[in-house]
Amino acid sequence: TFYDELAQRFKASGDFAQAYVLAHEVGHHVQNLIGVLPKFNQMRQSMSQTEQNRMSIRVELQADCFAGIWGHYTAQKGILERGDLEEALNAAQQIGDDTLQRRTQGYVVPESFNHGTSAQRKEWFARGFESGRLEACDTFNNPV
Template sequence: MRWQGRRESKNVEDGRSAGGGGFGGGLGGPRMRIPIGGRGGGMGIGTLVVVGVVCLLLGINPLTLLTGGDLGSVVGGDTQRQSAPAGGAPRTAAEEEMVSFVSVVLAETEDTWGQIFADAGETYPQPTLRLFTGQVSSACGYASAASGPFYCPGDQRVYIDLAFYEELRRRFEAPGDFAQAYVIAHEVGHHVQNVIGVLPEFNRRRQSMSEAEQNAMSTRVELQADCFAGIWAADAERKGLLETGDLEEALNAATQIGDDAIQKRTQGYVVPESFNHGTSEQRRRWFQTGFDRGEMTACDTFTARSL
């Protein structure tokens, strides 16, 4: 990915020596995590129709979204990058380069979704990305690095321990900087779902769902986030940021973190009824769909007859 020299987002908090952060715990809803097209499409009439269908499916009042709803109430992106507290471990050049990389990727997602929302006459409330080491406290509760990167709707933050990228390369056999970018774009996809109202309604309704129903709906939520990541990737290609092999890196990452692939890797067999993120084939296909189509109308996983 051609990322060097591009704008870095100011919405990055460096909490790698902060001892887990200072947020409250447990009141922000479930974390949406990675498990252990795009700018030109905009939000036209077709998108609004799909949003309306999704709203009816999940019980959301479509007028809330079509008139802007809670967009203005979601925290925006005015947070400046915060350095880790003094006295922390010295940062290597490689670590600092990685911080710059994720900051650029986040900035690129801001540009992509900012334009899509602007095309619909709305303002995109930018999420914050918080770096941590080992464990962290969020509005969704405490989490350890072992749980992987995640998005917390309660504080509109994406959380990631950069050590996950080494695990992605080594354990999941998904190397490459665009595989790393895909991870961030997926979690930002959850933020978009949060903003348009899909994620909050799912989190509210899941309390009355059976486990099977929760898993089935969670899969649709996750696959839509993959599709949204594909929309961002399509915009990155239009900007000339993709290099040879980048798309394959993202598709391989989506494949390697499918529910079936992870279960085969960790326990030697698969339990389809427990899938809640999508199979390798589904994750790869929905990312590719977002990339090929480049618009939100392509990402209607809720009414799709076949995932």
């Protein structure tokens, strides 16, 4: 049902759009394995809501970048089809905090963002896709 909603409500259809969302979630698992999520969960206990949102954006954008790395290696294997990359970038565009808020409430509240803007989500997926390297996904020491 989520993929139906992605396609119909969020205008992000296609198998690679679905794969991007799944790879993003796998990216969170990788973050758990390398210690990013446990550290974030520990730190968030002493943060204000605004600080939590800012840090959450960094976590989410890193998961987008990790999804891009997966896409990079998928492309290297020669199994991407024409239009697949555009499907993923469109999905990232459609599920950015700014786009979602504009669509659902008619205005945006940047202080409430916790996943990143559409532009940020596209940019970090593209970074991972272009580089294929974990080092390219350091959202904590690079501007987001």
